[in-house]
Amino acid sequence: MKTLKDAQPGDTVRVAGILGEGALRRRIMDMGITRGAKVTVRKVAPFGDPIEITVRGYELSIRKSEAENIELS
Incomplete structure (x- = not known):
């Protein structure tokens, strides 16, 4: 299964x-990243951490370790 960690800048x-x-899952969901949400990858830092995304109209930076827990369809 593809995860957000695998997405490239410009991908929606x-x-x-x-x-x-537990806490990790709740933290991701509290940021607005829930099933069905559209996410646009804006930038990836040179060493891959963090990843800047746009979700639900706002910009957010997440760690690569968090991004690998977000499955994409």
């Missing part, structure tokens, strides 16, 4: 689900 993708449990 749809979230299929959130992996993980």
